[in-house]
Amino acid sequence: xxxxxxxxxxxxxxxxxxxxxxxxxxxxxxxxxxxxxxxxxxxxxxxxxxxxxxxxxxxxxxxxxxxxxxxxxxxxxxxxxxxxxxxxxxxxxxxxxxxxxxxxxxxxxxxxxxxxxxxxxxxxxxxxxxxxxxxxxxxxxxxxxxxxxxxxxxxxxxxxxxxxxxxxxxxxxxxxxxxxxxxxxxxxxxxxxxxxxxxxxxxxxxxxx
Numbered sequence: 158x159x160x161x162x163x164x165x166x167x168x169x170x171x172x173x174x175x176x177x178x179x180x181x182x183x184x185x186x187x188x189x190x191x192x193x194x195x196x197x198x199x200x201x202x203x204x205x206x207x208x209x210x211x212x213x214x215x216x217x218x219x220x221x222x223x224x225x226x227x228x229x230x231x232x233x234x235x236x237x238x239x240x241x242x243x244x245x246x247x248x249x250x251x252x253x254x255x256x257x258x259x260x261x262x263x264x265x266x267x268x269x270x271x272x273x274x275x276x277x278x279x280x281x282x283x284x285x286x287x288x289x290x291x292x293x294x295x296x297x298x299x300x301x302x303x304x305x306x307x308x309x310x311x312x313x314x315x316x317x318x319x320x321x322x323x324x325x326x327x328x329x330x331x332x333x334x335x336x337x338x339x340x341x342x343x344x345x346x347x348x349x350x351x352x353x354x355x356x357x358x359x360x361x362x363x364x365x366x
Contacts, residue, residue: 165315167192169233171200172209172222173315176230177354178342180213180221188343189351191318234359243312244360250308251356257302258353264298265339265346267291282335292331295338295345299327309356316355322348 165173174190175181186201187194201220204210209226213219222230238244268291270277271284282288302323309316326345330337339346357364 165237165313167196168200168204169230169237170315171197172204172226172230173234173355173358175201175210175220176222176227176358177351180219182219185342186220188322189318191321231358231361235361238313238359241313246308246312247356247359250305250312251360251362253305253308254353254356257298257305258349260298261302261346261349264291264294267294268339288335292338295327295330299323299345313359316352319348319352319355 170190171186171192175186178185178189181189183194183198183201187197190197201210201212204226205212209223209229210220211223213221238247266277268288269280271280271287280287303320306316306320306323310320322343323345326337326343326348330345337344341347354364356362
């Protein structure tokens with residue numbers, strides 16, 4: 158009998174989501190954490206009182222981690238991983254992620270640049286046949302990435318939100334929201350990048366790996 162995946166406390170989930178997305182406004186932290194904006198704001202206020210996050214007001218402001226917050230997140234997220242007995246499973250999933258990662262980057266390049274007379278040119282998305290072909294490749298990639306997402310979600314519940322966010326981005330892209338492929342913060346590439354950051358932070362690995 159296998160153990161159920163570990164559930165992360167709401168305060169740590171919000172802190173860690175902010176760590177993974179970087180300086181961000183409330184709505185983006187809410188989407189990253191998979192929680193309602195009021196719940197996230199309440200946790201952020203408590204974390205600010207504890208000196209772990211800070212808020213910059215104004216139109217271009219947002220929330221960010223303090224140095225104490227980064228240290229606390231690293232310590233707590235590592236302790237959570239070991240308490241769940243999930244380090245080996247997450248490490249294996251990360252190795253599988255690394256196999257897929259170069260392909261995802263190539264697909265994003267194919268979406269943003271088109272071959273033409275031997276010189277890549279910006280894709281103006283005027284050729285629906287070309288875009289449809291690249292989106293089919295993204296769909297095939299997504300099917301294979303499902304194994305990584307499933308393994309991570311079985312180890313730690315908080316990883317399950319990435320499967321939902323990737324599916325949502327690809328669904329919107331196929332419905333005509335072209336920024337959802339590689340250009341927006343909530344694009345397929347944007348969510349995949351956040352998953353990469355999450356795996357690195359969770360396992361205590363440097364970004365250059």
